[in-house]
Amino acid sequence: MAYSSVTIQMRIKDFSEGLAWYEILFNRKPDFVPHEGFAEWELVPGSWFQLAEGEPGGGPMRMGVRSVEKERGRLMTELDLEIEPIQRRDxxxxSWCTFEDPEGNKIGLFEDHQDQHPVIQVVEDYFVEWSKGYASKRSEGxxxxxxxxxTGYWAKAGLESxxxxxxxxxLDDVLRQIDRGEKQFHLTSLVERGGGEVLLTGRETNMIQGIAYSAQCLLVWRLEDDGWKLLREHIELER
Structure with a gap:
């Protein structure tokens, strides 16, 4: 089984105090806060640090898989393991499950259901076109x-409006101003809402002449007659 990503979790009793401490450690706010008493940072692409409220300690380490059900079944058979039922939360x-190695260290599996939404591939293709546009200086793609x-909005520190x-x-003028550019997007949340719209949040990173410029993004995609289209974007530079 090829694992797609990894999460590492730490638990703390005083979540507010601990959250402030880790925000200073990582020099930024969390990338994803799915519910109260829990926060996540993507430290490198595909690898997430999770901070949770609870008794202090480390673990589990969880590995991302295509199907948590299939991998759970394989490990139960081949390693003769007892593994808890698959867990989910609104x-x-x-979805995820946790088990232990022979020494009692906690390990887990998780399946990211965001990757199953059809808009995900469209978004990936969109950011590939940005990288192509930086090279060609053409905006059609x-x-x-x-x-x-x-409609789009772009802002940075110090702007009043x-x-x-x-x-x-x-857009062509923007592309002509940038040499050796590449754009990437790392998704942190996906929410479906009415009118065929999907709301995405995440971090956009522009590599320009080898320097990374990151921004927090909110993107609204809508399913229209000719496919998924970007309806709105709001981009806030982190610098």
Whole structure:
């Protein structure tokens, strides 16, 4: 079984105090807060540190799999393990289970259900087109993902007000200003809502001449007659 990602969990009694401590340690707010008493940071792509309220201690280490049900069954058979039933919680887009190694160390499996939504592949293709656009200095591939009703907002520290931009904003001019650019997006949450819309949050990273410029993003995608289209984006630079 090839594992797709890893999570490591630490538990603390005073969650508010501990959260403040880890925010200073990692020099940023959590990437994902699925519920009270729990926060997550993606320290490197695909690897998450989880802070949970509870008795102090470390673990479990959980490994991401395509199917937690199939991998749980394999391990129960091949390692003769007793593994708890698969766990789920409202508002958390994952399922998981936990077991122990022969020395009692806690290990787990998890399945990320966000990856199963059809918009995920569209979003990945969209950010690939951005990287292609940086190289070609042409915006057609990027703009093809925009809804005709697209509206965007971009901001950074110190701005008192921001102006929206629309479907026909000067994207070619933006691309011409950037050499050796690459854009990536790491998803932290996905919420379906009415009107065929999906709300995504995550971190966008632009690598420009080898320097990373990260931003917190809120993206709204809508299923239209010609497929999934980007309806709105709100981008806040972290610098």
């Amino acid at each position: 508002g958390v887009p994952a 990027i703009r093809a993902f925009f809804s005709k009703s697209f 921001i102006e929206p931009y629309g479907h026909d904003y000067g």
